[in-house]
Amino acid sequence: MSDRLPGFSTLAVHAGAQPDPTTGARATPIYQTTSFVFNDADHAASLFGLQAFGNIYTRIGNPTNAVLEERVAALEGGTAALAVASGHAAQVVVLQQLLQPGDEFIAARKLYGGSINQFTHAFKSFGWNVVWADPDDIASFERAVTPRTKAIFIESIANPAGSITDIEAISTVARKAGVPLIVDNTLASPYLIRPIDHGADIVVHSLTKFLGGHGNSLGGIIVDAGTFDWSASGKYPMLSEPRPEYHGIRLQETFGNFAFAIACRVLGLRDLGPALSPFNAFMILTGIETLPLRMQKHCDNAKAVAEFLAAHPAVSSVNYAGLASDKYNQLARKYAPKGAGAVFTFSLKGGYDAGVSLVSKLQLFSHLANVGDTRSLVIHPASTTHSQLDDAAKIKSGAGPDVVRLSIGIEDKEDLIADLEQALGA
Structure with missing residues (x-):
């Protein structure tokens, strides 16, 4: 194509995908493999040291999943994405990069019941504390901010009531507090709302819902907007401080505006392990086309x-x-x-x-x-x-x-x- 930016429907069909270079297959193949052969010892070392991009093990990344990640990032207007096993897994992986034991995050009270349960009960075992705010009262988010606040979490269209959240107003609160705004865009999909356009720093989805669209495959995804400076405040050491497991690399310094997506992959998905099946990625990709x-x-x-x-x-x-x-x-x-x-x-x-x-x-x-x-x-x-x-x-x-x-x-x-x-x- 020319320099023209493709439209939404074109991206939904084509973003991230090319004919398979070996067979010419037009549909993205299902790379149903656990692991990938390295070219040589130096190639393997560069992959494990984050000095080169490539495939190591399907728990960390897979070519089928990579097409899905690029497609959803393009539809949402983000810099990069990471696909995981479910929407709940996406929320765990996101907050693991942001919170230490004793930290807090603010969440809109109007949320999917499973998220309310996860935030209220399951996250307690990690020492992560949720503070609830009313999305109909923007000032309640401001009142909830404390020195321990590390993120704000909302849904663009809230489940179950279908109410619309004022993303821009809550983004203003997040900017003032110096914390990222996380938006669950599951019910809207990027076809209806693109939260990054309204101030979101991170977008999550349950791919199981409208993106997959056919009730046949579980999945979740994290989209990095590339808009947040993770080194500005010292609040986010996972991204701003040297990582001992990667020879002292500072993720924000090394990867810039897609550092958060990298952190979710090489620190969250690698260690927590909620990998998305390549078969499910294929099914969800097919759903996104329509x-x-x-x-x-x-x-x-x-x-x-x-x-x-x-x-x-x-x-x-x-x-x-x-x-x-x-x-x-x-x-x-x-x-x-x-x-x-x-x-x-x-x-x-x-x-x-x-x-x-x-x-x-x-x-x-x-x-x-x-x-x-x-x-x-x-x-x-x-x-x-x-x-x-x-x-x-x-x-x-x-x-x-x-x-x-x-x-x-x-x-x-x-x-x-x-x-x-x-x-x-x-």
Whole structure:
């Protein structure tokens, strides 16, 4: 091509990929191997010493995974990326580079229930402490900052309620505090929102969801924006100080604006080991090729379903930022003008029992704990994904007892509405 910057749909198909140089295969091959042969002893030593780029062992990197990493980095506008085994693994690997025992990070209270559980309970064993803030009250993030704060974590579109987070406003707080802003962009995908354009320093995804898009492969990814100076404050020794395992290399000094992605690979993935299977990388790459087509259909369907529910007498409220009446509609217009996503919640007048009953009566919607599938999905968060929380915490996170979460697929919208209509009528 010329010097023209490729468009999003072109990048979704082509970024990171070339025909296989040996066979000419057009689709990226699955390099289903544990390890790779070195040219000679000097080549091996240079790879292990971070003096050359190349393949060593699939736990650290793999050619199939590398195409996936380059593609998502291109779609998000980042400098580099690292694929890992799941979205949860991405969060562990990211925070391992930033936090020491006793350190804190601030997280938006409106998050996926699994992340709330991971942050509140699992991370305690590492000595990492979460401080919660309200994404609807930007000042709460400022109040939460202490000398121990090392990062701020938010979701661009929050799970389960589908609310839109004011990324730029929270980025301003992070800049003032001198800490990186981490944005989970799973529900939006870069087709709808590119958090780096709005001040994010690190983006994470559960590749399992919209990027893969077909409910068949687990995966996660970390994207380095290349925007944060890891040496400025002395708060991030993993990146700014000499690494003894690599002969005193300072990662920020050596790798510049993709140092964080390198740290996640050679310090996090290498030692923690949550490697992504090359087969899963291949499946997710295939899914990404149709991301723009799918996401637009997801959003168009979701808006139609939300409008139907908002007018139904059994429904007390609908939380979908794509509705003109929604409190997050202005933020949706700013951050996600192509659509407000496909995951949202609604509340039933019959409360907890009505939510459980509705889930059991739906026929086309699949009752399961996932989002971002081509198929439409439903769950009652209070009895499942957020069941570990007390009632007050459930309500604060958008998963009250009367709430049902939908992930709208790419079926015909008329069929989805008919299924909801029969279930609500029953």
